[in-house]
Structures are given as structure tokens and as C-alpha cells.
Amino acid sequence: xxxxxxxxxxxxxxxxAGERQAGNQTPQGKVFELPxxxxxxxxxxxxxxxxxxxxxxxxxxxLGSDVGDSIxxxxxxxxxxxxxxxxxxxxxxxxxxGAPMINSTIGIQNRHSxxxxxxxxxxxxxxxKPVSFFQHQTNTAGSYYWVTKGxxxxxxxxxxxxxxxxxxxxxxxxxxxxxxxxRVPNPLDPxxxxxxxxxxxxxxxxxxxxxxxxxxEPYLYLYGIVKPRKMxxxxxxxxxxxxxxxxxxxEFWVKGPGGEHWGAAPVNCVSQFQPVTSECAxxxxxxWGVFTCFTYSPSEPEIYLTTAKQLTGPWTRPEVIYRVxxxxxxxxxxxxxxxxxxxxxxxxxxxxxxxxxTNVPGSIKELFSEEGKMIYVPQFLRLELEIDENSGx
Numbered sequence: 001x002x003x004x005x006x007x008x009x010x011x012x013x014x015x016x017a018g019e020r021q022a023g024n025q026t027p028q029g030k031v032f033e034l035p036x037x038x039x040x041x042x043x044x045x046x047x048x049x050x051x052x053x054x055x056x057x058x059x060x061x062x063l064g065s066d067v068g069d070s071i072x073x074x075x076x077x078x079x080x081x082x083x084x085x086x087x088x089x090x091x092x093x094x095x096x097x098g099a100p101m102i103n104s105t106i107g108i109q110n111r112h113s114x115x116x117x118x119x120x121x122x123x124x125x126x127x128x129k130p131v132s133f134f135q136h137q138t139n140t141a142g143s144y145y146w147v148t149k150g151x152x153x154x155x156x157x158x159x160x161x162x163x164x165x166x167x168x169x170x171x172x173x174x175x176x177x178x179x180x181x182x183r184v185p186n187p188l189d190p191x192x193x194x195x196x197x198x199x200x201x202x203x204x205x206x207x208x209x210x211x212x213x214x215x216x217e218p219y220l221y222l223y224g225i226v227k228p229r230k231m232x233x234x235x236x237x238x239x240x241x242x243x244x245x246x247x248x249x250x251e252f253w254v255k256g257p258g259g260e261h262w263g264a265a266p267v268n269c270v271s272q273f274q275p276v277t278s279e280c281a282x283x284x285x286x287x288w289g290v291f292t293c294f295t296y297s298p299s300e301p302e303i304y305l306t307t308a309k310q311l312t313g314p315w316t317r318p319e320v321i322y323r324v325x326x327x328x329x330x331x332x333x334x335x336x337x338x339x340x341x342x343x344x345x346x347x348x349x350x351x352x353x354x355x356x357x358t359n360v361p362g363s364i365k366e367l368f369s370e371e372g373k374m375i376y377v378p379q380f381l382r383l384e385l386e387i388d389e390n391s392g393x
Contacts, residue, residue, distance in 0.1 A: 048380035068378035080107035141178035157187035160210030232269035281341035287349035
């Protein structure tokens with residue numbers, strides 16, 4: 001499940017990331033051991049000064065969301081996926097009460113424009129009211145989608161979504177009913193012209209194999225949660241996925257009498273990294289020859305880094321790279337989640353741009369207060385890491 005959703009969309013720190021002070025909240029200077037025994041140092045971590053206002057709330061329109069996954073569409077365009085979103089007006093920088101919440105919106109960023117003017121938000125309208133950009137299709141489970149991950153393959157956009165059943169305005173009245181794959185064959189066209197076709201994804205063990213995605217030809221690798229709660233790994237040939245095959249074409253990284261191997265059934269899956277989460281950020285740092293994963297536990301302020309030489313693991317012990325200051329900044333409880341890495345925004349090896357979301361595990365009324373106006377908008381971090389090439393083997 002999407003751990004951040006303990007209530008309807010809740011909150012998150014708005015576009016004021018540049019005003020936060022990260023210094024005493026971080027283990028700056030900390031040294032990490034990579035899988036090959038080389039040492040990696042966190043030289044700095046700050047609220048990002050460049051993208052602090054990339055996702056500022058609109059004066060009359062987009063008022064914050066969660067998820068914040070970015071997918072490069074072309075040399076200039078990036079698609080941003082957002083979850084449950086408030087649409088409405090601002091008054092003195094705070095959301096005006098009564099703003100409706102819709103299930104998903106998107107943004108299209110022009111990376112050649114200044115960050116403060118590079119994002120255009122999109123949703124749909126029905127009978128004069130805002131509605132989800134991804135309308136539910138009856139051949140899939142549930143009554144609406146949480147679209148959380150996606151990837152471009154062969155010029156086509158593949159989006160992975162949770163199928164949700166129930167009233168999203170009431171935290172006690174929704175449940176995950178399955179998962180769906182939404183294919184968009186024309187993602188370079190204006191969003192209002194996109195063709196969307198949804199397909200059900202069904203596995204006996206659950207429907208969570210889209211917590212993290214990574215493309216390494218000829219496969220798409222998918223991380224997900226299996227019982228008992230642990231992070232597992234699957235893969236599917238890109239050609240198979242593009243030809244219409246779904247979970248029947250998946251293979252799973254499992255252990256058996258002969259050791260660890262790819263198997264046709266998700267039985268005895270090899271445990272991957274911790275903490276286990278339904279949304280994580282997987283990246284290959286070519287300069288270091290290692291995979292990185294940023295993960296978290298929503299109820300705790302820590303964001304962790306773990307690394308591996310192979311996608312199949314083993315992953316190193318998770319190390320704290322940041323403590324979210326919002327957990328101690330409000331008069332009400334806060335959770336933080338939806339950690340995403342945005343490699344397309346980094347400009348040099350060792351530079352990492354992350355986003356995360358804050359939320360309130362209770363009533364959403366705080367979102368419309370003066371104190372809570374900076375919650376439920378993705379915040380950006382800039383990390384600088386450097387490797388000691390003289391360490392290790």
C-alpha cells in the first residue's frame with residue numbers, strides 16, 4: 001500500500017524548500033561503505049536552491065499533491081506524476097477551505113526553462129468540476145487510480161497504478177483492490193490528446209510490483225512487496241511487455257536448493273533492501289559502478305541510502321543520509337514519504353536531487369491552516385557525495 005495515505009491526501013511542505021535549514025538535521029560528513037569496500041562520503045545535503053520552487057502552489061489551481069515521480073519523455077520534456085491533488089485558490093499563501101481533492105494530476109516540465117516557470121499542470125474536468133487526469137477504466141479493479149511509477153519504453157509510456165476502492169475523502173473507507181498498467185502510445189503529444197488504455201495486473205501474492213522500476217535492456221526490473229512483508233524483485237522482457245504480455249511474463253528472483261535464481265513463480269523471493277516501502281528510488285551511478293536506493297519509513301524522519309553491485313543484491317545496510325526536519329516543526333504529527341530521485345536534474349557525478357512529501361496522519365483540516373500551508377507539496381534536497389578511490393580493493 002502507499003504508506004503515506006493514512007488519510008485522504010493530507011499534506012506536505014509546499015514549495016518553500018529553499019527556506020528550510022537542513023544543516024543540523026543531517027549526518028553531513030558521514031562515510032558509507034560500498035559493496036566493494038570503497039568508502040563514500042556525504043559531503044553536503046541541503047534544501048535544494050535551484051528547484052525549491054519548481055512545484056509551488058498556484059494562485060488559482062494546483063494546490064499540492066504527493067508522489068512527485070519524474071519520467072523523462074524527451075530531450076526537453078519531463079512528465080511528473082502526482083497523486084491525490086487539491087485544486088483551488090490561495091489566500092495569503094494558504095489554501096482556501098473547501099478546495100476539492102482529485103485523485104491524480106500530472107505536470108509537464110520544460111527542462112530548458114527556468115524552474116520557476118517550467119512546469120504546467122494538467123487534470124481533466126467533468127461537468128465543470130476538476131477530476132483525475134487518469135480516469136478509471138471498468139476493465140480494472142477499484143473505482144480510481146493512484147498512479148505512482150512509470151517508464152518510457154520504445155517511445156511509449158508505461159504507467160503503473162494502484163487500483164483503489166472506496167471513498168478517498170474518508171481515510172477509513174478505502175482499500176487497495178489491485179494494480180493496473182496504463183499505456184500511453186503518444187506521450188509526446190499534448191496531454192489532452194493522450195490515448196490511455198488500462199490493463200489489470202494480478203498476482204496471487206498481491207499487486208505491489210511497482211514500488212521501484214529500473215530499465216536494463218532487455219528487461220524492465222520491478223521491485224515490490226511480498227508476504228511476509230519484504231521487498232522482492234521481478235523482471236519482464238521489454239519486448240514481451242510491449243507486445244501485450246503482463247504478469248504472466250514476469251520472472252522473480254527467488255532462492256531454492258540450487259541457490260538464488262530467476263523463477264516463474266513468486267515463491268521464496270529473495271529479500272532485497274530495507275526499510276521496506278511501497279515507493280522507492282533506484283538508480284545506477286555509472287561513475288561508481290553501483291546501484292543506489294533511497295528508502296524510508298513514513299512514521300520516522302530518516303531517509304536512508306543503501307547500495308548494491310547488482311540489482312539482485314545483496315544491498316548494504318541502510319544508512320541515514322537525511323532527517324526530515326518537518327517531523328519536529330509542527331504542533332501536530334507529521335509523516336514523510338514518496339522519496340524520489342531525479343537523475344535528470346543532476347549535472348555531475350555524486351550529485352543527487354531528491355524529493356519527498358510530508359503528510360498529516362489525521363484530519364486534513366491542518367492543510368487549510370496558516371501553520372500547515374507548507375505541507376503536501378514535494379520538497380527538494382541536493383546531496384553531494386564523493387568516493388575515495390584509494391579505499392577498498
